[in-house]
Amino acid sequence: MAQKMTGAKMVVQALADQGVDTVFGYPGGAVLPIYDEIFQQNGIRHVLARHEQGAVHAAEGYARSSGKPGVCLVTSGPGATNAVTGLTDALMDSIPIVVLTGQVPTFMIGSDAFQEADTVGITRPCTKHNWLVKETSKLSGTIHEAFHVATTGRPGPVLVDIPKDVQFATDYYTPPAKANLGHYQPQVKGDLETITELVEAIEKAERPIFYTGGGVINSGPAATQLLRELVEATGFPITSTLMGLGCYPASGDKWLGMLGMHGLYEANMSMHGCDLMINIGARFDDRITGVLDAFSPGSRKAHIDIDPSSINKVIRVDMPIVGDVGHVLEDLLKVWKARGRKTNSGAVQKWWGQINEWRAVDCLKFEQKGKVIKPQYALSRLEALTKKHDRYICTEVGQHQMWAAQYLNFEDPNRWMTSGGLGTMGYGFPASIGVQMAHPDALVINVAGEASWLMNMQEMGTAMQYRLPVKQFILNNERLGMVRQWQELLHGERYSESWSESLPDFVKLAEAFGAKGILCSDPDTLDDAIMEMITHDGPVIFDCLVTKHENCFPMIPSGKAHNQMLMGEADTQGAIDAKGSVLV
Amino acid sequence: MSPLKIKKGANSHSAYNLRPNFSDVQETHTLAVIVDNEAGVLARVIGLFAGRGYNIESLTVAEIDHSGKLSRITVVTTGTPQAIEQIKAQLGRIVPVHRVNDLTVDGPSVERELALFKVEGTGEKRVEALRLADIFRANVVDSTLESFVFELTGPTDKIDAFADLMRPLGLAELARTGVAALSRGA
Numbered sequence A: 001m002a003q004k005m006t007g008a009k010m011v012v013q014a015l016a017d018q019g020v021d022t023v024f025g026y027p028g029g030a031v032l033p034i035y036d037e038i039f040q041q042n043g044i045r046h047v048l049a050r051h052e053q054g055a056v057h058a059a060e061g062y063a064r065s066s067g068k069p070g071v072c073l074v075t076s077g078p079g080a081t082n083a084v085t086g087l088t089d090a091l092m093d094s095i096p097i098v099v100l101t102g103q104v105p106t107f108m109i110g111s112d113a114f115q116e117a118d119t120v121g122i123t124r125p126c127t128k129h130n131w132l133v134k135e136t137s138k139l140s141g142t143i144h145e146a147f148h149v150a151t152t153g154r155p156g157p158v159l160v161d162i163p164k165d166v167q168f169a170t171d172y173y174t175p176p177a178k179a180n181l182g183h184y185q186p187q188v189k190g191d192l193e194t195i196t197e198l199v200e201a202i203e204k205a206e207r208p209i210f211y212t213g214g215g216v217i218n219s220g221p222a223a224t225q226l227l228r229e230l231v232e233a234t235g236f237p238i239t240s241t242l243m244g245l246g247c248y249p250a251s252g253d254k255w256l257g258m259l260g261m262h263g264l265y266e267a268n269m270s271m272h273g274c275d276l277m278i279n280i281g282a283r284f285d286d287r288i289t290g291v292l293d294a295f296s297p298g299s300r301k302a303h304i305d306i307d308p309s310s311i312n313k314v315i316r317v318d319m320p321i322v323g324d325v326g327h328v329l330e331d332l333l334k335v336w337k338a339r340g341r342k343t344n345s346g347a348v349q350k351w352w353g354q355i356n357e358w359r360a361v362d363c364l365k366f367e368q369k370g371k372v373i374k375p376q377y378a379l380s381r382l383e384a385l386t387k388k389h390d391r392y393i394c395t396e397v398g399q400h401q402m403w404a405a406q407y408l409n410f411e412d413p414n415r416w417m418t419s420g421g422l423g424t425m426g427y428g429f430p431a432s433i434g435v436q437m438a439h440p441d442a443l444v445i446n447v448a449g450e451a452s453w454l455m456n457m458q459e460m461g462t463a464m465q466y467r468l469p470v471k472q473f474i475l476n477n478e479r480l481g482m483v484r485q486w487q488e489l490l491h492g493e494r495y496s497e498s499w500s501e502s503l504p505d506f507v508k509l510a511e512a513f514g515a516k517g518i519l520c521s522d523p524d525t526l527d528d529a530i531m532e533m534i535t536h537d538g539p540v541i542f543d544c545l546v547t548k549h550e551n552c553f554p555m556i557p558s559g560k561a562h563n564q565m566l567m568g569e570a571d572t573q574g575a576i577d578a579k580g581s582v583l584v
Numbered sequence B: 001m002s003p004l005k006i007k008k009g010a011n012s013h014s015a016y017n018l019r020p021n022f023s024d025v026q027e028t029h030t031l032a033v034i035v036d037n038e039a040g041v042l043a044r045v046i047g048l049f050a051g052r053g054y055n056i057e058s059l060t061v062a063e064i065d066h067s068g069k070l071s072r073i074t075v076v077t078t079g080t081p082q083a084i085e086q087i088k089a090q091l092g093r094i095v096p097v098h099r100v101n102d103l104t105v106d107g108p109s110v111e112r113e114l115a116l117f118k119v120e121g122t123g124e125k126r127v128e129a130l131r132l133a134d135i136f137r138a139n140v141v142d143s144t145l146e147s148f149v150f151e152l153t154g155p156t157d158k159i160d161a162f163a164d165l166m167r168p169l170g171l172a173e174l175a176r177t178g179v180a181a182l183s184r185g186a
């Protein structure tokens, strides 16, 4: 029997029917009826962020660490505009989130009413899809469709804008099973003919490499399992983008580490020298490819991606396979096994010989000398002291982010939350809150830079209110480090506005919120301090004072190729030419 | 969306062929985009072209199936084969887009545009305008002692040619609908 209820109640009912247990949000005039319904139920927890941007990043952290869509509820006007950065971030990194916004009543739309904004207009380019619901009868069906679109195909953020009169009016509720999900049904199975062509290439390849990305993780646990099986069975080397870390275990002997602008020497050199590149769920992003003309010149390329627009967008590929990674890998393994599990093992053995020479360069080596903590050392110790935990790592954006990607090891998917495509400073702290909500007992650490962390530091209130023991591990170089590095390399060491002046006393700041603060500036006491952080049952701000002018290497400078990496300070003189310096 | 069946060695660039033969030549393509006729759908399509820096040379849109709430957007665009492929793939990603047909490569097609020309003048020029309109089979839909309004239907180049001829004869105003196009045959 269809039930009649108010639009506001429909929202809560639809979320419950979608299996939502947590909503991140912030109230306001245009969503009061929905907040009233939230007040009168216990099934869904509402987490009050301290800023709508924080709510959206928290929903992203929740989604990435759990594989379920994250949900946000914010008011009209400023609530919606504050959500824009988070939506764009989720769009760039293909994170499924559903954002519900309040809107002025339908009869006031277009009148410049108080807190009116053209939310669907503003968010059209930064959502996968969005809806303005003008009739209560369509509200529940639209919310179900929104979940469908967010989680199907290439995942992404969606937004449903709900005018206040639609929340008050009463109509019939549509349960998920009865909802019209529209015609949106992306293809998941890959073309068998091309898959077979790829199998033939795998059988013959002399210098193969798997180049994997966030698509593997988005595809789900089956995809990571199949990828591991494929790598073990073929014995081919594997690298991954920033977004893909954890899709293959870092402890595996086929693992070459991350590739790209700050990727490992062996990963980038293998990409450059391979004769068969198998791109699985990555998108040839400009942080990965370096200069396009010189990108992996001698290879045949296969590309498995669920989004047809990713294929041939930047790099022309020989074997395009549109489909879900899990489905395609399943078929690929089936065909490869049926044809006798062949590889050109002699040649691949030789290839490994070459790769091992590159590995021997040990591009991440560093020396902890003197009394100042090196950021690389801080992260190595963090790695050593936390690797036994099932730990979740978030990051902000900057040098610390790249060092975290280099020096922390990920064994499993969904353990690494970082803003890749958009590079959003201020992402990590709220994301860590979302992760901790999804995994209440896990060790959740946000590796932060002091400048990024300040961008959403108001979320300390959220962490305290919900007793979320998130650890804020701040690598404090008192610099906008990544900006400073570029100024050093490209702008004659003119450090224009890249100093973190007037920083707060982070320990006192923690204490002001009622949290624990730890200051560490001495390499000799670092281990004890990290242990103190891990064992403390509550939120911690860890102010780790590190070398101020450390640069992040290896680095492929803008406009250069994978085999033109800068390995250390000695390589940096005149490394970037005028053409490279216009690139970001 | 339809499954992408890719023939080995295929080198034409239809919407579902991912192995295009890329070149740097600029090509003009007519795309028919079938969309849900819902609020904002045209803004999504236009926003895609603006946001990603693609060209729109002509754009027409109208509902074609009232009960099914479908509209047809016909867009003429120019770009390298790779850009055209991207445009089609990006259009295909828009949730209310049902399908994208590239009429330029999917086989022969007919393209028509309707245009209205206001031509002002007297004496010799007026007679010449009327004579040319007759040759082009343009209809006179309005006339005063000093002006005509001609109606002309045809492919874009025919409209262009007629406009070029009318300009020295007193072309005062021109209104064009943009291209509507269909593939030929069943």
Ligand SMILES: Cc1ncc(C[n+]2csc(CCOP(=O)(O)OP(=O)(O)O)c2C)c(N)n1
Residues within 6 Å of the ligand: A396, A397, A398, A399, A400, A401, A423, A424, A425, A426, A448, A449, A450, A451, A452, A453, A475, A477, A479, A480, A481, A482, A483
């Ligand atoms: C919102 C936003 N504004 C500006 C930037 C440009 N940016 C990239 S890294 C960076 C410096 C980050 O400094 P910090 O958080 O201290 O990290 P560090 O590089 O020092 O480790 C800046 C300003 C950005 N990525 N995001």
Ligand SMILES: [Mg+2]
Residues within 6 Å of the ligand: A398, A449, A450, A451, A475, A476, A477, A478, A479, A480, A481, A500
């Ligand atoms: Mg810093």
